[in-house]
Amino acid sequence: xxxxxxxxxxxxxxxxxxxxxxxxxxxxxxxxxxxxxxxxxxxxxxxxxxxxxxxxxxxxxxxxxxxxxxxxxxxxxxxxxxxxxxxxxxxxxxxxxxxxxxxxxxxxxxxxxxxxxxxxxxxxxxxxxxxxxxxxxxxxxxxxxxxxxxxxxxxxxxxxxxxxxxxxxxxxxxxxxxxxxxxxxxxxxxxxxxxxxxxxxxxxxxxxxxxxxxxxxxxxxxxxxxxxxxxxxxxxxxxxxxxxxxxxxxxxxxxxxxxxxxxxxxxxxxxxxxxxxxxxxxxxxxxxxxxxxxxxxxxxxxxxxxxxxxxxxxxxxxxxxxxxxxxxxxxxxxxxxxxxxxxxxxxxxxxxxxxxxxxxxxxxxxxxxxxxxxxxxxxxxxxxxxxxxxxxxxxxxxxxxxxxxxxxxxxxxxxxxxxxxxxxxxxxxxxxxxxxxxxxxxxxxxxxxxxxxxxxxxxxxxxxxxxxxxxxxxxxxxxxxxxxxxxxxxxxxxxxxxxxxxxxx
Amino acid sequence: xxxxxxxxxxxxxxxxxxxxxxxxxxxxxxxxxxxxxxxxxxxxxxxxxxxxxxxxxxxxxxxxxxxxxxxxxxxxxxxxxxxxxxxxxxxxxxxxxxxxxxxxxxxxxxxxxxxxxxxxxxxxxxxxxxxxxxxxxxxxxxxxxxxxxxxxxxxxxxxxxxxxxxxxxxxxxxxxxxxxxxxxxxxxxxxxxxxxxxxxxxxxxxxxxxxxxxxxxxxxxxxxxxxxxxxxxxxxxxxxxxxxxxxxxxxxxxxxxxxxxxxxxxxxxxxxxxxxxxxxxxxxxxxxxxxxxxxxxxxxxxxxxxxxxxxxxxxxxxxxxxxxxxxxxxxxxxxxxxxxxxxxxx
Ligand SMILES: Nc1ncnc2c1ncn2[C@@H]1O[C@H](COP(=O)(O)OP(=O)(O)OP(=O)(O)O)[C@@H](O)[C@H]1O
Ligand SMILES: [Mg+2]
Numbered sequence: 001x002x003x004x005x006x007x008x009x010x011x012x013x014x015x016x017x018x019x020x021x022x023x024x025x026x027x028x029x030x031x032x033x034x035x036x037x038x039x040x041x042x043x044x045x046x047x048x049x050x051x052x053x054x055x056x057x058x059x060x061x062x063x064x065x066x067x068x069x070x071x072x073x074x075x076x077x078x079x080x081x082x083x084x085x086x087x088x089x090x091x092x093x094x095x096x097x098x099x100x101x102x103x104x105x106x107x108x109x110x111x112x113x114x115x116x117x118x119x120x121x122x123x124x125x126x127x128x129x130x131x132x133x134x135x136x137x138x139x140x141x142x143x144x145x146x147x148x149x150x151x152x153x154x155x156x157x158x159x160x161x162x163x164x165x166x167x168x169x170x171x172x173x174x175x176x177x178x179x180x181x182x183x184x185x186x187x188x189x190x191x192x193x194x195x196x197x198x199x200x201x202x203x204x205x206x207x208x209x210x211x212x213x214x215x216x217x218x219x220x221x222x223x224x225x226x227x228x229x230x231x232x233x234x235x236x237x238x239x240x241x242x243x244x245x246x247x248x249x250x251x252x253x254x255x256x257x258x259x260x261x262x263x264x265x266x267x268x269x270x271x272x273x274x275x276x277x278x279x280x281x282x283x284x285x286x287x288x289x290x291x292x293x294x295x296x297x298x299x300x301x302x303x304x305x306x307x308x309x310x311x312x313x314x315x316x317x318x319x320x321x322x323x324x325x326x327x328x329x330x331x332x333x334x335x336x337x338x339x340x341x342x343x344x345x346x347x348x349x350x351x352x353x354x355x356x357x358x359x360x361x362x363x364x365x366x367x368x369x370x371x372x373x374x375x376x377x378x379x380x381x382x383x384x385x386x387x388x389x390x391x392x393x394x395x396x397x398x399x400x401x402x403x404x405x406x407x408x409x410x411x412x413x414x415x416x417x418x419x420x421x422x423x424x425x426x427x428x429x430x431x432x433x434x435x436x437x438x439x440x441x442x443x444x445x446x447x448x449x450x451x452x453x454x455x456x457x458x459x460x461x462x463x464x465x466x467x468x469x470x471x472x473x474x475x476x477x478x479x480x481x482x483x484x485x486x487x488x489x490x491x492x493x494x495x496x497x498x499x500x501x502x503x504x505x
Numbered sequence: 506x507x508x509x510x511x512x513x514x515x516x517x518x519x520x521x522x523x524x525x526x527x528x529x530x531x532x533x534x535x536x537x538x539x540x541x542x543x544x545x546x547x548x549x550x551x552x553x554x555x556x557x558x559x560x561x562x563x564x565x566x567x568x569x570x571x572x573x574x575x576x577x578x579x580x581x582x583x584x585x586x587x588x589x590x591x592x593x594x595x596x597x598x599x600x601x602x603x604x605x606x607x608x609x610x611x612x613x614x615x616x617x618x619x620x621x622x623x624x625x626x627x628x629x630x631x632x633x634x635x636x637x638x639x640x641x642x643x644x645x646x647x648x649x650x651x652x653x654x655x656x657x658x659x660x661x662x663x664x665x666x667x668x669x670x671x672x673x674x675x676x677x678x679x680x681x682x683x684x685x686x687x688x689x690x691x692x693x694x695x696x697x698x699x700x701x702x703x704x705x706x707x708x709x710x711x712x713x714x715x716x717x718x719x720x721x722x723x724x725x726x727x728x729x730x731x732x733x734x735x736x737x738x739x740x741x742x743x744x745x746x747x748x749x750x751x752x753x754x755x756x757x758x759x760x761x762x763x764x765x766x767x768x769x770x771x772x773x774x775x776x777x778x779x780x781x782x783x784x785x786x787x788x789x790x791x792x793x794x795x796x797x798x799x800x801x802x803x804x805x806x807x808x809x810x811x812x813x814x815x816x817x818x819x820x821x822x823x824x825x826x827x828x829x830x831x832x833x834x835x836x837x838x839x840x841x842x843x844x845x846x847x848x849x850x851x
Contacts, residue, residue: 061726082728097723099716101786110716110727113709120707149840 010073012037012201013058013089013170018067020053022403025395027053030067031227033220035170035201040192042212042233043205044245045222046435047407048393051205052094054222055174058203059091060084082111090168092176094205094406094433096155100148105130107147108162133161138187152179152344153296160188164195171195172203175406177211178433181296181461182496189215207407207435208462209238221245246437253436254468255444257451261471262286263321265455266338266424268307271316276302277479280316284424284455289446291470291490292459294499298476300459301343304426308340309333320424337423339363341414341430343459349413352402356394357383359401359412363420386415389445391438407433414442418449425449426457431465443469463492477501535780535835539795543802550806557809560686566805567691568681568756572597572749573797574694576768577775578701579745581793582738584776585705587718587785588643590632590739593746594768595654600624600750601760602658605667608754614676621751622744628654629743633736651769662762669758680755690752694794697745702790714738718785774821775800778828799824 011034020028027050035041043051056062058069060078068075071087078084084091098107105126106113114125130143139157141150147158156179163171171192177185192202192215206212212219213233220230221244228244243249266284271277277299284290294300306313312328319325320336333340342349350359360383384397390411394404401412410433417425430446431439446469450456460466466473473490475483475498483498551558576593583590600621607617628650635646669677683689705711713734717724725731754760779796781788803820807813 059726080728081726082730085728091726093726097720097726099719099723099786101719102712102715106712106716110724111709111713111729113712115709119709121709121712123707 009037011035011070012072014070014073015054015058016068016070018054018057018064018069020050020057020062020064023395025403026225028057028064028222028225031222031225032067033227033230035203036218037169037199037201038196039218040196040202040204040216042216042219043203043222044209044212044219044241046245046393046437047411047433048224048405049222049245049435050225051222052174052405053225055091055093055172055203055205058084058170058172059089059093085112085166088167088169090163090166090171092159092163092171092173094174094178096152096159098147098150098155098158101146103144103146104141104150104158105143107158108133108165112166129165130161133165136164136191137161137184139184151297151301153181153184156180157184160191164191168195168200170201170203174205175207175433176204177206177208179296179429179461181294182463183500184296185211207431207433207439209241209436210464212241213238223247242436245435251440251444253440253443254465255440255447256289256469257447259287259451259471261288262453265321266307266457267319267322268303269317269319271303271306271318272314273302273306273311274314277306277476280476280481282474282481282484284457286423286453286455287450288471289450289456289458289469291466291473292457292476293461293463293466293473293495294476296461298499299479300476301428303476304340304428304457304459305342307333308338308426310340334420339417339420339422339425341417341425341427343428343432349416350401350409353400355398356387356392356401356404356412357397360386360415360419363416382419383415386419387412389441390415390418391441407435407438410434411438418445422454424455424457426459428459429461430458431460431462439465463495466490466495467492475499535831536789536792536795538831539779539792539799543795543799546799546802546806550809554809554811557806562809563686564683564688566802567686568688569805570798570801571688571690571694572753572756573771573775573801574794575697575745575749575752576772577779577793577797578694578698578790579742580772580776581779581781581788581790582701582705582714583643583742584773584781584783585718585785585788586714586735586738587721588636588735588738589647589773589783590629590742590746591644591647591769591773592628592632592650592654593742593772594765595651595658596625596628596743596746596765597750597753597768598760598763598765599628599654599658599661600747601754601764602662602667602750602762604751605672605754605760608673608676609667609671614673614679617676617754618748618751621754622747625743625745625747625750626740627743629740629746630736632743633739636739637732637735655766659762664762666761667754667759672754672758676755677758680752680758690756693748693752697748698790698794701741705790710734710737715786719787771800771821772797774825778824780828780832782832796828 013035015031015033018028018031031054043054045051053062057064060081060083069078099110108130109126114122114129116122127143134141137157137160141154141157150158156176160176176188196202204216216233219233219241221228223245263286264283265286269281271280280303292300302311305311307318309325309328309330317324320338323336325336326332357380361379387397392408392411394408401409414430431442434442446456446458458469467490471487473485473495474481475495477499478501482501485494547558556562576597580590580593603624604617604621607620608614632647632650636643639646679689713729716727716729717731717734721731775797776793777783778799779792779794781793800821804817807816
């Protein structure tokens with residue numbers, strides 16, 4: 001498909017020499033960008049490179065300190081998100097921005113509901129349009145259901161539906177696929193391609209490089225807020241792109257060490273939570289990395305939460321190192337050496353207003369205490385150590401976590417749990433939203449932990465990650481464990497077959 | 506390039522969802538529960554004192570509730586946006602006195618009511634501006650205006666007093682008259698209540714008040730004019746407090762510098778008991794009105810049963826805590842019900 005042929009149309013939306021600082025942090029320096037109709041444009045860069053800041057500038061959320069935004073070649077000033085929207089710019093932000101108390105339909109159409117006579121909202125039309133959007137995205141979400149309690153993936157779907165719900169000339173998507181699995185991503189890309197055929201300009205951000213190569217024609221790379229390159233993707237390799245992003249060649253992405261598995265560290269037997277998952281049994285041994293694959297909603301996160309004790313289970317038992325855990329008691333699980341890095345890190349893993357140092361330190365309150373009082377010095381050195389190991393990008397370690405970029409917030413949660421030195425580590429989507437460079441680092445860390453005898457259960461929707469890192473792959477489908485595949489037999493086909501319920505279990 | 510042109514979207518069957526119905530039912534149940542509680546209380550009182558629900562008894566009950574219902578309706582709007590207006594008692598007092606002074610000088614009753622409403626609008630605008638522009642919590646701002654307005658009232662009124670004798674007869678008659686047991690004032694309150702509820706449900710700006718209270722940051726990103734909406738809620742609340750002031754004058758005919766003192770707490774209790782969640786984003790004005798009705802009924806029921814009125818405050822407090830506890834339990838139940846449903850679709 002040749003989309004932007006030689007005739008080279010004028011950009012719909014362009015940035016010229018944009019700069020933006022937050023205090024001492026220069027998030028964007030002199031960045032320019034052209035978005036053409038009928039083209040999908042990727043924005044690449046490490047965590048904290050300035051991608052989200054650039055998007056928020058296009059969306060009228062941030063006012064640039066310097067430079068111009070051009071719409072159809074004319075300079076414009078967006079005084080707020082409504083201005084950008086009225087100009088036909090639809091944005092999916094990195095963090096879902098939903099109204100928990102309102103229905104999905106209202107969330108999607110807030111501010112621009114279909115109207116009846118006298119300016120009254122046409123509730124029925126709103127609902128019908130929402131159902132049509134859901135159908136188009138291939139998901140079954142009830143338009144009348146409140147947004148409260150939606151899973152991360154479903155929240156993401158609602159955000160996507162919101163952006164698709166109006167006549168957008170420009171569609172901007174900040175990591176829309178981070179929480180989605182293959183089939184949903186495919187569905188989204190189908191919709192994006194259709195929009196492209198209709199002449200929309202699309203800006204797409206993802207840390208999954210294969211997605212960029214699948215859907216985009218052109219890529220702009222940022223590093224430390226500066227523009228590195230803006231070029232066609234044709235002829236580029238993933239290595240080229242990584243080099244532009246991180247400024248050096250990358251080590252191996254999946255540095256899996258072979259470790260002889262030891263004793264059984266975590267044993268889960270016939271675990272059931274009514275209506276959520278049924279009869280789940282598996283073991284994880286010391287030194288082993290067990291991957292858990294499955295589609296979104298298969299119940300993986302729910303199993304992890306129940307094992308850790310955040311949710312109660314209805315039947316079954318969980319043992320750590322031969323000792324049974326108490327149902328619904330995370331503190332005993334932690335005492336037994338279990339750690340859980342949750343999927344929804346913003347909501348469950350961070351105290352947004354607190355400093356980076358304190359957030360990492362939270363799990364160490366037991367160990368860094370002296371005579372019942374907190375030892376701030378020990379807390380700081382421990383936090384600094386982990387922040388450096390995970391390459392968290394921050395101005396000062398005492399800054400609030402809320403000022404970090406999305407990926408760097410993820411790293412803080414990882415650091416917080418890795419710092420506990422667990423015997424059994426459950427990680428739910430360990431590299432979601434994390435850039436390639438750090439991804440390799442996280443993988444190296446997991447591998448090193450396993451080599452030290454830690455039992456690791458890794459839930460991931462990133463299939464290459466599962467295949468690259470796991471000694472054994474457990475696959476869940478609709479609340480049941482449908483397959484257990486050894487590393488040697490695990491391929492994209494075998495795992496996907498089990499995940500979609502096509503395999504004989 | 507409308508999204509729906511590529512696939513002439515076959516309208517997906519809306520999945521009949523038990524979760525939605527559950528949530529709906531819970532919220533309807535909340536209002537229903539208050540209503541049943543109210544009826545039960547009135548019925549019991551009637552059993553103990555057969556004069557309680559006489560025509561005059563019902564009329565008194567409604568008259569007493571009217572003013573609280575009006576102010577609670579306005580307050581509900583503000584609470585829905587995750588704010589609060591503590592100055593309503595002071596606004597009610599000063600507008601009642603202003604209307605009275607005007608009528609004393611031979612003014613027309615309709616103009617007097619308009620005057621009271623406009624005064625309320627003025628104070629509402631002031632609150633709205635301070636809250637939406639300043640980065641100070643609404644609780645603190647309106648606590649400030651509570652004292653400021655009360656202070657102005659005291660300086661202006663001094664030890665003066667307006668009594669029914671100073672007011673035109675028509676105005677006082679209107680305040681106590683009605684169609685058999687239903688007072689005119691209650692009809693006014695009902696009309697305000699119904700139109701406010703309709704507005705909140707069916708107009709974009711009404712829904713935006715909920716959006717704002719539910720997630721302010723998301724509201725900003727969705728292009729909701731946050732400041733204008735907050736200003737709107739406060740202005741409306743002020744206007745209703747002003748109107749309530751005029752009706753207070755008509756009902757009691759007696760106003761001095763202390764009128765409406767401490768009223769804000771009753772109002773906020775009524776709103777919360779009625780299921781408008783203090784953290785914003787949910788609840789209805791009908792709920793708030795039922796809450797107001799319940800609290801005023803407690804006031805009338807106890808004397809009718811010969812119980813000392815010192816118990817009224819304690820019972821109000823118990824109702825309030827009960828309401829919050831119920832909210833909490835229901836919220837947890839609903840959350841876990843929704844979670845279970847989530848996990849079922851793949
Ligand atoms: N509100 C803010 N206050 C202070 N600093 C901020 C704020 N928003 C962003 N920053 C800083 O600006 C820089 C760029 O952040 P941005 O969110 O644009 O990164 P990003 O490229 O989107 O990263 P990621 O891939 O992790 O999402 C970061 O160093 C971040 O800490
Ligand atoms: Mg970002």
